[in-house]
Amino acid sequence: MLALKCPRLCAQENTVDYFLTEEQRMIKETARQLAEEKIIPKRAELDERDEFAAELLRDIAKADLFAVLVPEAYGGMGTGAFDIVLALEELARGCVGVATSFAACGLGILPILISGSEELKHKYLPSVAEGKHWAAFGLTESNAGSDAAGIRTTAVDGGDCWILNGTKQWITNGGEAKIYSVIALTNPEKGIRGASMFVVEDGDPGFSYGKKENKMGIRASSTRELIMKDCRIPKDRLIGRKGTGFITVMKTLDVSRPGIASLGVGLAQAALDEAARYAKQRVQFGKPIISFQAVQHMLADMAIQTDAARGLVYGAARHIDAHPADASKVSSMCKVFATDTAMKVTTDAVQVMGGYGYMKEYPVEKMMRDAKILQIYEGTNQIQRNVIGQELNREYA
C-alpha cells in the first residue's frame, strides 16, 4: 500500500486503534496530506489577511474529498457521518477556518439529502461531490439565534414561483457558495411549525449578500448575510413537504454535529502536537521544560482529553450511521465534549508555550482563537446541554 508521506505528524501517531477500513484510512491520509502540504503553509497568511480560502477548497476538491460528503447514488463516494468526521478532523488539524468552509458545504446539502426529492438530489448533489459548487446553510437571523423559532423570513406562494423575503445572518460560505438551503415561514401563523426549506441559488433574482463579518477566529472562512428581497425561485426548489422545514433543520443538525465535534478533535490534536514538540526543545533552568512535572501533567491532561473526545466523536458518528430513531442526545454530547476540549487544550497549549505561545509567530495563538467558535455555532454548548438534560428528563420519567 502507499505509504503515508508525512512523517512530521505521524511521529505523534500513537493512539487508540479504531480499526479503520482501508478506504477510511485513505480518507484520513488524503485529508492529512492536504493539511500538511497545502493548508499549513498558507493558514497564517489567510488568517492575517482575513481571506476566504477558495484556492484551498479547490485543492480539497481535486483530492476528491468533497465526494465523501455525497453518497454514491448522487455522484459521490460517501458512506456517512463517520467518513466525513475522519476528513474534517485532519483538515482541522491544518486550519479550522478552512475545515469550517468545507464542513458548511456538507451542512448545506444535508437538508436536500435528508428531505429533498430525487430530482433535487440529482440536480444539486453531483456538482457538490465534484467540489465544483459549494453549499451553505441559512437558519440564523438577527433575532433568531439559539431560539430558531424566532425566524421572520417568509416564503409566499406566487403561483409559478416562491417569493422569499428576509435576511439570514452569519451564514458560513455566504457569497462563496452556489447552493443555499434556507428556512422560511410559509405559514407564519403557525410559527416555526409553519416553516419550510428551500434551495436558493447564487444569482437568483432578488438574492444578494450583506457585509462580510470581521471575526475573532476562523478568518479563512466567509461569514455573511443572505439578503432576500422579493427573491423569486422556481416551485421545485421546495425541500420536502411544505411545513416540514423545522423538522428537517433538527434532523440536519443531529447528523452534522459530530462534524463540528471532529473539528474540535483535530484542533486539540494540533495544539497538543505543537505544545509537546515545543516543550521538548524549550530549555529553562537548564532543562527542557517537558521535564517539569507541572508541564508534563498539563500535556498529559491535554492528551487524555483529546483521545477521550476522539473516542466519543467516532462512537457518535458510527451510531448515527446505524440510523437510530433519535440521535440528538449522543450527537449533542460529542459536540459539547469535543469542542469544550478544543477550547481547553488550545488554551493550555498557549500556557505551555508561555509568551511564545501568545505570539503570532507560533500557530497556537490562532488555534486558541479558532477554538472559541466551536462552542458557539451549530447550537451553543449551553443549548446542547439543554438538549441532553431534556432527553435525560424524558429517559428517567
Added chain:
Amino acid sequence: MNIIVCIKQVPDAKDVRLDPKTNTLAREGVAAIMNPFDRHALEEAVRLKEQLGGTVTALSMGPPQAKEVLLEAISCGADEGVLVSDRAFAGADTWATSYTLAKAVQVLGAFDLILCGKQAIDGDTAQVGPGLAAQLKLPYVTCVQKTREASAAMLRVERMMDDGYDVVQLPLPALLTVVKDINEPRVPSLKGKMKAKKAEIRVLSAADIKAEPQCIGLAGSPTKVARVFSPEPRSNRRMFSGTAAEQVSQLVEEIRGYL
C-alpha cells in the same frame, strides 16, 4: 496529447548517508520518495492531459520497489505506470540511464511529449533529461518554469535563466525538464488511490526493451566514481553585525581592502 513522465525513486533527502567504504549512497533503511522535481513534471503532464486530452504514462528505471512511486503517480493522475527493471541495469550512470530509458520509450510506442524533472535530488546531475532527448533525437528545453501555450503540434514554454527567462517554442514530439516553479503539485486523490490499489505496473526487462548488454548497467557506464568526500569547511569566514546600514558600510570597507 500522449505524455510520458520519467520518475525516479530517490532516498528521502532528510536521511541521506554515504557509505564510507564504497563511496556510494547507503540506501538501506532509508525512506524512498518520488523525486520532488518529478512530482512537478507529473503535475504538469496531468494538467496538459486535463486541458488537451490524451494519456499520461509514468516511467521509471529502478529496482522492484520503485513500483511504489509509479503507484503514487497513478494516484496523482497518471493512467499507467511502467517500470524498467533488471539486475543488468545496476550501476548505471547518467549515460546508461538515458540509454535505457530511451529504449523503454521506444517500446512504449507513439508519444507527443516526455517530461522529466530538472534533476534528481540524489544523483543531482540534471543530465538524464537532455541525455534522453539526445538518444531519441528530440528537441528539448531544460528548466521549464511555465507552459505558456500547448497544442497538439507545438509548445511554447518559459525557460528559467539566472537573470530572467527565455521564451522557447518547439515542435512536438519533444522533451522538457521542469523546475519547481512550474506548478504546485496536487496531493494524491481518493479516486486515484482507489485506482492505484487495483493497478498493475508493467515491468520491462533488458530483453523486453532490446537493450545492448554493453550499453547498460556498470558495463555501459563511462563514469567512474573515484572518490566522494565532504569538502573541508572554509575557516576564514566573518559575520557582520549591527543595523543593515552598518553592515553595508562594513562590507564596503572590507571590499575596499581588496581593491
